[in-house]
Amino acid sequence: MTEKIGVYVCHCGSNIAGVVDVVDVANWAAEKLGHQGVVIARDYKFMCSSLGQELIEKDIKELGLTRVVVAACSPHLHEKTFRTAAKNAGLNPYLVELASIREQVSWVHTDKAVATAKSKAVVSGAVSRVIENRALDEIKVPINPNTLVVGGGIAGIQSALEIANAGFHVYLVEREPSIGGHMAQFDKTFPTLDCSACILTPRMVEAGTHPNITLLTWSEVVNVAGYVGNFNVTIKKKARFINEELCTGCGICQEKCPKKVIDDVYEAGLGYRKAVYTPFAQAVPNFPVMDKENCTYFEKGTCKACEKFCPTNAIDFNQQDELINIDVGNIVLATGYDLFDARRVSNYGYGRLPNVFTSLEFERLSNAAGPTSGNIVLRDGKTTPKSVGIIHCVGSRDRNFNNYCSVICCMQGLKFAHLVHERTGATVYNFYIDMRTAYKAYDEFYQRVLEEGTLFVRGKVAEVTDAARYSNERGKLIIQTEDTLAGKQRRIPVDMVILSSGLQPRKDAKEVGKLFGISCSMDGWFTEKHPKLDPVSTMTEGIYIVGCAQGPKDIPSSVAQGAAASARVLDKILQKEVALEPIKATVDQAKCSGCKICNGLCPFNAIAFIEDDKISYINPALCQGCGTCVAACPAGAISGTGFSNEQIIAQIDGLLLRNLEPAEA
Amino acid sequence: MTDQFEPTIIGFTCNWCSYRASDLAGTARMKYAPNVKLIRLMCSGRLDPTFVLRALSSGADGVMITGCHPGECHYIEQNYKALRRFLLLRRVLNGLGIEPERVKLVWASAAEGARFAAETTAFVEEIRKLGPLNWGKADDGPQATDHDQPSFAHGKEMEVPA
Numbered sequence: 001m002t003e004k005i006g007v008y009v010c011h012c013g014s015n016i017a018g019v020v021d022v023v024d025v026a027n028w029a030a031e032k033l034g035h036q037g038v039v040i041a042r043d044y045k046f047m048c049s050s051l052g053q054e055l056i057e058k059d060i061k062e063l064g065l066t067r068v069v070v071a072a073c074s075p076h077l078h079e080k081t082f083r084t085a086a087k088n089a090g091l092n093p094y095l096v097e098l099a100s101i102r103e104q105v106s107w108v109h110t111d112k113a114v115a116t117a118k119s120k121a122v123v124s125g126a127v128s129r130v131i132e133n134r135a136l137d138e139i140k141v142p143i144n145p146n147t148l149v150v151g152g153g154i155a156g157i158q159s160a161l162e163i164a165n166a167g168f169h170v171y172l173v174e175r176e177p178s179i180g181g182h183m184a185q186f187d188k189t190f191p192t193l194d195c196s197a198c199i200l201t202p203r204m205v206e207a208g209t210h211p212n213i214t215l216l217t218w219s220e221v222v223n224v225a226g227y228v229g230n231f232n233v234t235i236k237k238k239a240r241f242i243n244e245e246l247c248t249g250c251g252i253c254q255e256k257c258p259k260k261v262i263d264d265v266y267e268a269g270l271g272y273r274k275a276v277y278t279p280f281a282q283a284v285p286n287f288p289v290m291d292k293e294n295c296t297y298f299e300k301g302t303c304k305a306c307e308k309f310c311p312t313n314a315i316d317f318n319q320q321d322e323l324i325n326i327d328v329g330n331i332v333l334a335t336g337y338d339l340f341d342a343r344r345v346s347n348y349g350y351g352r353l354p355n356v357f358t359s360l361e362f363e364r365l366s367n368a369a370g371p372t373s374g375n376i377v378l379r380d381g382k383t384t385p386k387s388v389g390i391i392h393c394v395g396s397r398d399r400n401f402n403n404y405c406s407v408i409c410c411m412q413g414l415k416f417a418h419l420v421h422e423r424t425g426a427t428v429y430n431f432y433i434d435m436r437t438a439y440k441a442y443d444e445f446y447q448r449v450l451e452e453g454t455l456f457v458r459g460k461v462a463e464v465t466d467a468a469r470y471s472n473e474r475g476k477l478i479i480q481t482e483d484t485l486a487g488k489q490r491r492i493p494v495d496m497v498i499l500s501s502g503l504q505p506r507k508d509a510k511e512v513g514k515l516f517g518i519s520c521s522m523d524g525w526f527t528e529k530h531p532k533l534d535p536v537s538t539m540t541e542g543i544y545i546v547g548c549a550q551g552p553k554d555i556p557s558s559v560a561q562g563a564a565a566s567a568r569v570l571d572k573i574l575q576k577e578v579a580l581e582p583i584k585a586t587v588d589q590a591k592c593s594g595c596k597i598c599n600g601l602c603p604f605n606a607i608a609f610i611e612d613d614k615i616s617y618i619n620p621a622l623c624q625g626c627g628t629c630v631a632a633c634p635a636g637a638i639s640g641t642g643f644s645n646e647q648i649i650a651q652i653d654g655l656l657l658r659n660l661e662p663a664e665a
Numbered sequence: 666m667t668d669q670f671e672p673t674i675i676g677f678t679c680n681w682c683s684y685r686a687s688d689l690a691g692t693a694r695m696k697y698a699p700n701v702k703l704i705r706l707m708c709s710g711r712l713d714p715t716f717v718l719r720a721l722s723s724g725a726d727g728v729m730i731t732g733c734h735p736g737e738c739h740y741i742e743q744n745y746k747a748l749r750r751f752l753l754l755r756r757v758l759n760g761l762g763i764e765p766e767r768v769k770l771v772w773a774s775a776a777e778g779a780r781f782a783a784e785t786t787a788f789v790e791e792i793r794k795l796g797p798l799n800w801g802k803a804d805d806g807p808q809a810t811d812h813d814q815p816s817f818a819h820g821k822e823m824e825v826p827a
Contacts, residue, residue, distance in 0.1 A: 074688045075705070100703075103691025108782065109699045118699050125702065517739060519682070522776045539681065539775070540739075583707060601710075603741040626740035627711030631750070643707055648716055652675060655702040656724040 003037040003131050006065040007123060008056055010047035010072035012102055019106040021116040025071065028120050032660045033127050039063060048078050053085040060089035067130040071099040071123045092135035094582070094642065099126035121655050128654030132646040138579035139620075143229035144329035145573045148173065150221055153181020154200060154555055155547025156334030157207045158562030159569075164212035166570050171326055172207060173235055174217040176265070178283035179204050181336055185266060185360065187367035187374070189555055190415040191445035197369070201282045208284035216324070218289055224516055227624070228542030229329045229578045239319040241276075241290035246314035249286030253306035253315065254278070261294045268360040271371030276306050281369065290315075330542050330569040333526065334562060335512055337503040337548035340395030340402070348391065348499055349464045354379040355477055356464060356497045359412055366419050376424050378496055385495035388420045389479045391461050392432040396502030404523055406502030407552040410436045413500040414446055417454040420498075428454045429492055431461045431481055439554070457492070459484045464497050503552040516543050525551045536565040541578070544568060583625035583642040585618050591637035592616055598629035598638060672726040672792040676701040676785070677716070679709045681739035682774050683731035689778030697782035698789035701729055708732070710743025714754040717768055721758075722801045727767045727792035729785065734772040744772070764795055 007029040011017035022043045030041035040059055044052050047070055059065055068091065070082045075098040083093030101119040109115040145168050149160045152174030160170045172179065183189075184204075186196035207213055216235055223234035242253075259275035266279040273279070275295040278288045296303035297317065307315040342350040342358045350356045355378050357365070368374035377384055390413045396406040410432065417428045430449075435456075437443040450456070459482040468474045469491070476493035483490045505524030506512065513520050518538040519527045526545040529537040536544050544565035547558040572578060585606075587598075594614040599607050606622035607629060609615075618629070618638070630640040639645070653659055678684040684705045690697065706712060709732025717728045730751060738744040748770065755765035769788050773781045 074684075074691070076685065076688055103688045104703055105699075107691040107694050108697055110696060111699070114699045118702065121702055125704070514737060519685075519737070519775045527775060539685070601743075601746060603743065624740055626708035626743045627706065628708060628740070628743045628746050631711055631713035632746070640711065643711055645713065648704060648706070648713075649719055651704050652716065652720045652725075653723060655675060655704070656673065656720070658723055 003066045004039045004064055005033075005037045005067040005069060005127060005130065006056065006059050006063065007033070007038050007041040007069045007127065008047050008052075008071065009041070009043040009101075009119075009123070010052070010070065011043060011045045012072060012106075013045065016072070016102050016106045019109065019112055019115045020101055020119045021112065022119075024116055025101075025119045025123060029123050029127065033124060036127055036659055037067070037131065038127060039065070047072050048081050053081070056082065056085050057089035060086065060091050065091065066095065067133065068096045069099055069123060069126045069130050070096065071101045071119065071126070073102040074098075074100045074104070094136040095130065095133050097126045097130040097133060099123045121657060124657055124659060125651045125654035128659045129647050129651035132644065132650045134641065134644075136582040136641055139582050139584075140577045140579055141229050142577050143572055143575065144231075144327050145169065146171065146326070146328045147330045147332065147569050147573075148221075148231070148233055148326065148328040149332045149334060151181070151334035151336055151547070151549070152176075152179030152207070152215075152217065153334060153336045153547060153558070154183045154203070155336075155549075155558040155562040156181070156332065157203050158559045159332045159334060159546055159566045160207055160213055161203065161210065162563050162566035163569055164207075164210045166566075167212065168570070168573055169212050169214070171214045171216060171235075171328065173219050173221060174215075175220050176279065177218050177240075177277075177287075177289040178279050178285070179207060179215070179217060180280075180282075180284070183555060184280060184282075185268070185367070186363050187370070188415060188419065190411040191441045193415070193418070197282060201284075204282065204284040215285060217285060219324075221515065222323070224331070227580070228540075229572070231328050231331060231542065233326050233328060233331070235324045235326065237322040237324055239292075239321050240287060241292070241316055241319045242287050243314045243316045243319070244285070244287050246312045247287045248312055248314075249278075249288075250311065251278075251288075252309050252311065254288055256305045256309045258303065258305060259294055259296050261291060267371055268358065268364050270361055270364050330544070330572055331516060332544045332546060332562075332565045332569065333512070333516060333518075333549055334545075334547045335506055335509070335549045337552065338506050340406075340501040340504050342394055342499045342501050344401060345394055345499075347463045348394065348461070348497070349466075349477075350499060353464060353466055353477060353497075355385075355495065356499065358499050359409075359416070359501050362416055362498045366416075366423070374423070376420055383495075384424050385420075385426050386424075387427040387429070387476075387494040388424075388496045388498065389429045389431060389464075389477070389492060389494040390416050390420075390498045390500060391464075391479070392430065392500045393460070394499040394501045395504070397433060402502055402504065402523065404552070405436065407436075408554050409500040409502055411442055411445070411554070413498075414449045414454075416498055416500070417449050418445075418452065421449075421452050421454060426495070429457055429479070429494065430454055431457050431459065431479065433458070433460055439556070457481060457483050457490065468493075503548055506549070509549070516540065518543055518545070525549070536561050536568060542572070581625065581642070583640070584620050584623045585625065585627060585630050585638050585640045586620075587616050587618055588637045588639065589613070589615055591635050593635045593637070595634065597634060598632055601628050601632055670793055670796060672700050672789060672797070673724060674701040674727045674729060674789065674792060675720040675725045676703045676729040676731060677709070677712050678703050678705055679711075679732045679739070679744070680705055680707045682733035682737065683709075683771070683781060685775035686731075686773040686777045686781035689775065690782040691778075693778050695778055695782040698786045700789045700792075701785050708738070708740050708743045709747035710738075710740060712747055712750065714750050714757070717754060721763065721767065721798060724801065726795070726798045727769070727788065729769050729771060729788050731771045731773055731781070734774055737774060763798065763800070766791060767795060767798065
């Protein structure tokens with residue numbers, strides 16, 4: 001036998017050892033797989049600990065191991081750890097194989113005998129496979145120091161600024177005409193009641209004027225190619241019909257435009273904007289956008305009032321969408337969230353009962369720069385409510401809609417209660433299931449709102465109706481709810497109802513995920529690499545997720561994630577190069593018959609046919625290592641490193657225990 | 666323990682979706698049938714149908730092929746190639762007199778640990794109903810020893826001269 005194999009079985013505390021007899025597995029491997037080359041098999045409490053790694057390193061050096069199998073957790077967790085350990089001991093890292101007996105065995109099975117037997121088979125498969133492993137060298141590629149940040153909300157802005165301040169270039173792409181995101185729509189932020197615009201707009205201006213930031217608003221990413229360090233991204237810059245070189249942002253066009261349009265994005269349908277507009281006064285950039293759908297000129301071919309009055313001739317009705325191609329090394333996705341559509345909870349009457357408002361509508365109502373100049377009034381635009389009911393968990397923690405907690409709605413509901421109380425003196429009721437005020441100074445805010453006299457009713461609201469049963473209910477909205485603390489049903493008449501709606505993944509999150517090659521959770525949020533230890537990375541190297549795109553969160557957490565992802569990006573940039581997995585396909589020229597079957601199979605155009613030699617050639621720079629061509633080649637001329645036919649067939653045999661001592665078989 | 670037949674099944678997963686689904690099933694401590702032993706490939710498109718035949722002829726009673734959902738392939742569209750091969754493979758199995766149901770294709774995204782677990786358990790039950798395959802077992806007859814089995818791998822014996 002030529003190989004000397006070490007097998008290391010991890011207890012993982014009781015995670016594995018509680019279900020799998022790890023000592024038996026190690027002994028069995030030493031005994032039954034000895035003829036395969038297993039010279040040592042050990043078990044240890046935590047193989048991934050430094051002591052565990054040292055154990056392997058010591059054996060490699062002292063016993064001259066040529067292959068290592070670690071039976072532990074999923075390779076997605078610690079493959080790198082053990083490969084690095086092998087490398088430290090002078091063994092090529094690709095001669096290490098992980099046998100997952102935790103995620104795929106001990107955590108999913110309960111019968112100890114069955115789990116131990118399965119572990120043996122998994123170890124046997126890994127031993128057979130590792131014999132066929134070949135020493136491979138990592139492929140080093142340079143990292144492009146530019147970064148793309150998608151989404152100009154607070155998380156994206158923070159991320160872009162951190163990288164730009166460190167001296168590297170950032171492309172900040174935003175779908176809307178201005179950066180700012182949802183935070184720009186808010187009046188106050190909990191729990192400090194800071195004016196949202198006061199803390200956000202300086203950041204927006206900084207991002208808009210930063211020499212290292214190229215701001216691309218009214219733009220969308222349409223294509224992403226390449227891999228970490230070397231992404232090639234195509235961005236569609238939608239026609240603004242404004243020449244940005246000439247526009248000074250004076251606002252005369254908006255003033256002169258005769259067409260009023262309901263603003264259902266920024267003003268949540270409560271206010272108007274013109275057909276040529278900036279969404280709000282402090283928009284960054286300050287160039288307006290022409291809304292082609294509603295512009296009189298585009299509709300009827302005549303008007304051009306904006307063009308007539310523009311002092312710098314910046315209006316350009318012939319402007320076309322533009323495709324911009326950029327090269328970046330890393331991508332940060334900060335694409336945010338959509339508000340839960342409260343119409344879906346039909347028993348709460350939103351859209352049917354005029355004085356039922358969504359949280360975003362209330363944000364605009366209470367905003368001093370909003371459609372009512374901050375006056376909290378009913379839908380008629382003038383009546384101040386005398387009583388207000390705020391319903392929590394609308395669309396969240398509800399089996400009919402979203403199971404998850406939207407995190408921000410309790411604090412949002414409390415903030416609304418405070419604002420209503422402060423500005424109108426109305427009686428305020430908050431209807432909640434559980435009060436969730438975790439994080440710094442949040443519960444103190446709850447206490448403050450309690451002391452202000454807001455009434456809290458614990459229970460899920462059944463219905464909001466205008467069908468009065470009693471005289472005091474006439475002309476009111478009646479909130480029918482169970483009061484679980486008092487243990488009875490209550491009907492509470494109010495003038496205004498605010499629905500503290502939850503957060504949802506963007507409706508195109510799935511398509512965006514596909515575009516960037518990352519996945520979504522069952523709820524639709526982008527999936528992070530590790531829920532605790534790597535919350536801003538994704539399974540696709542070089543792509544990071546921050547803010548609400550990753551899951552519901554408040555402003556401080558979004559900012560923290562934005563900064564965290566930047567640290568990861570800067571780490572990559574400063575390393576100047578990145579090591580890629582050497583999993584590539586190659587054509588054996590002597591075996592290739594030139595049938596071209598593989599040519600059409602590669603979606604990355606990595607396979608070219610060389611006419612002179614009548615053979616196919618795989619460009620290693622373009623090959624992504626999927627192995628489809630390897631499986632397709634009828635001549636067996638294509639081999640795939642890391643996942644060769646020999647490795648896989650050996651693993652099949654090993655898993656089926658066809659590799660045991662002849663006496664056993 | 667009863668004497669019920671415990672099938673041996675090989676499962677092929679892709680690195681990006683279905684193996685991560687099995688990781689997630691583990692992290693979430695979902696319990697499922699222990700009969701399937703996994704082989705991780707980078708992509709379901711890597712699956713050479715001969716791997717399946719090799720597994721069936723070497724003692725497996727069934728093979729589960731898993732990959733990303735259509736349209737979600739990490740390598741853009743290679744799972745469609747796995748689908749094509751799977752459909753063809755089932756016809757080949759039929760021709761060989763093997764129940765095509767012994768090979769199953771399951772799409773599971775990285776978020777679908779529950780689906781992975783449920784599909785695994787369901788497949789084990791399906792194979793249990795079909796009974797042992799016994800392909801390549803000595804009791805099949807004198808000619809059916811291991812050495813007489815054609816090697817389905819692209820090994821030396823299958824080499825095609827250039």
